[in-house]
Amino acid sequence: MRSFLALLKRDMLLAYRQGSALTMTLSFFVIAVTLFPLGVGPELNVLARIGPGVLWVGALLACLLTLDRIFQADFEDGTLEQLMLGPLSIEFIVLTKIIAHWVMSVLPLIAITPILAISLNVHADGIWAMIFSLLIGSPVLSLIGAVGAALTVAMRRGGVLLSLLVLPLYIPVLIFGVASVEAAVALMPMAPHLMLLGGLSLGALVVCPFAAAAALRLAVE
Amino acid sequence: MSLYAQSLTCIRQDRLIFNAVDLSLNPGEILWVKGRNGSGKTSLLRILACLLKPATGIVSWNGTDIEEDPEHYKENLQYVGHQDALKMAMSARENLEFWSDYTENSTVDQALDAFQLQPIADHPTQILSAGQKKRSNLARLIACPAPLWILDEPVSSLDTDYIGLFKDLLEKHVRNGGMALLATHQDLSLSRVRQLDLNQISEVAR
Numbered sequence: 138m139r140s141f142l143a144l145l146k147r148d149m150l151l152a153y154r155q156g157s158a159l160t161m162t163l164s165f166f167v168i169a170v171t172l173f174p175l176g177v178g179p180e181l182n183v184l185a186r187i188g189p190g191v192l193w194v195g196a197l198l199a200c201l202l203t204l205d206r207i208f209q210a211d212f213e214d215g216t217l218e219q220l221m222l223g224p225l226s227i228e229f230i231v232l233t234k235i236i237a238h239w240v241m242s243v244l245p246l247i248a249i250t251p252i253l254a255i256s257l258n259v260h261a262d263g264i265w266a267m268i269f270s271l272l273i274g275s276p277v278l279s280l281i282g283a284v285g286a287a288l289t290v291a292m293r294r295g296g297v298l299l300s301l302l303v304l305p306l307y308i309p310v311l312i313f314g315v316a317s318v319e320a321a322v323a324l325m326p327m328a329p330h331l332m333l334l335g336g337l338s339l340g341a342l343v344v345c346p347f348a349a350a351a352a353l354r355l356a357v358e
Numbered sequence: 359m360s361l362y363a364q365s366l367t368c369i370r371q372d373r374l375i376f377n378a379v380d381l382s383l384n385p386g387e388i389l390w391v392k393g394r395n396g397s398g399k400t401s402l403l404r405i406l407a408c409l410l411k412p413a414t415g416i417v418s419w420n421g422t423d424i425e426e427d428p429e430h431y432k433e434n435l436q437y438v439g440h441q442d443a444l445k446m447a448m449s450a451r452e453n454l455e456f457w458s459d460y461t462e463n464s465t466v467d468q469a470l471d472a473f474q475l476q477p478i479a480d481h482p483t484q485i486l487s488a489g490q491k492k493r494s495n496l497a498r499l500i501a502c503p504a505p506l507w508i509l510d511e512p513v514s515s516l517d518t519d520y521i522g523l524f525k526d527l528l529e530k531h532v533r534n535g536g537m538a539l540l541a542t543h544q545d546l547s548l549s550r551v552r553q554l555d556l557n558q559i560s561e562v563a564r
Binding site for chain 2: 139140142143144146147150151154155213214215216218219220221222223224225357358
């Protein structure tokens with residue numbers, strides 16, 4: 138437990154010290170979402186209609202930008218192999234780093250989503266639904282992303298390959314995430330969609346740490 | 359406590375690096391692994407540090423195959439590789455505090471003292487010189503004590519004074535019942551050292 142907390146604390150401290158990465162991710166999210174009103178035109182009905190989808194896609198893409206750093210820095214400076222020699226199993230190291238990534242990179246995206254949702258004229262019910270669906274669904278982004286990051290960790294320019302690997306796997310989260318917001322806007326029950334999102338999160342929580350750990354073992358050899 | 363390896367063979371990308379290496383190490387002993395560039399010193403040390411699987415052969419710790427109980431073996435070893443395993447955005451003290459916390463130890467100040475790192479302990483690692491980084495990395499040996507030290511080029515980029523300091527610490531570790539595997543091109547003129555020459559082994563392999 139002490140090892141787990143030490144690693145979690147260190148990862149968060151490093152993410153905090155390298156704060157420019159977070160600022161850039163947030164800026165990317167804001168700019169990418171702001172481009173849509175400019176491209177589609179300022180009709181409020183259209184924006185309200187596409188708003189949830191735009192926000193979800195924007196969050197996915199912004200999250201992609203942060204994935205390659207989950208393991209790469211530790212792999213390159215030899216920290217990863219030292220971590221593996223420590224008391225935590227690789228699966229737990231992966232899980233700890235995923236938690237740190239979600240808190241430091243994904244949670245800030247969720248925090249500014251309401252402001253962007255207002256700018257896209259998303260209905261107030263939709264904004265709440267947006268936050269709920271992101272909170273429940275976004276762990277999948279970190280979890281699946283970690284598998285992609287582990288597979289491409291030894292590559293110099295793995296960023297593009299990482300996106301190609303990971304984005305198709307994000308499709309189910311996107312579908313149910315947007316569906317839950319649209320259900321809330323239409324005053325329909327959104328619980329089924331949220332439950333499916335929760336199911337996806339829990340499923341990924343079980344499978345992804347093992348998959349990423351296997352990939353890291355291969356990379357370190 | 360003893361380390362024992364029998365007929366280790368290492369193959370990297372279809373190329374035979376070394377063949378049939380036997381070694382044993384008991385408390386109070388230092389094994390100096392020698393060999394030319396590419397003779398497999400790092401590969402051998404990585405195999406013994408559980409970071410690489412040998413193509414054939416077994417490594418045993420206290421008579422138990424390390425494949426069977428890697429967790430127990432890892433608790434007893436401390437590996438210092440070519441890479442510094444330091445985070446540039448943290449100071450030497452913070453780096454060591456993390457490693458000692460992670461391995462559930464708490465002898466950071468002792469480690470900083472041993473390698474005379476106190477004056478620079480709070481500077482960001484980014485601004486340290488290569489030798490200072492190396493010392494911060496080596497300080498992990500004291501911050502996370504373990505009986506078996508596996509050291510790959512531990513004195514590269516250290517100046518002569520600090521090589522002497524490191525040598526003293528290594529000899530003290532061995533006197534207190536520790537053991538060490540050492541790969542280096544420099545002759546540290548250590549007492550109680552045995553040699554393993556990978557050149558001869560590789561010659562036979564070719």
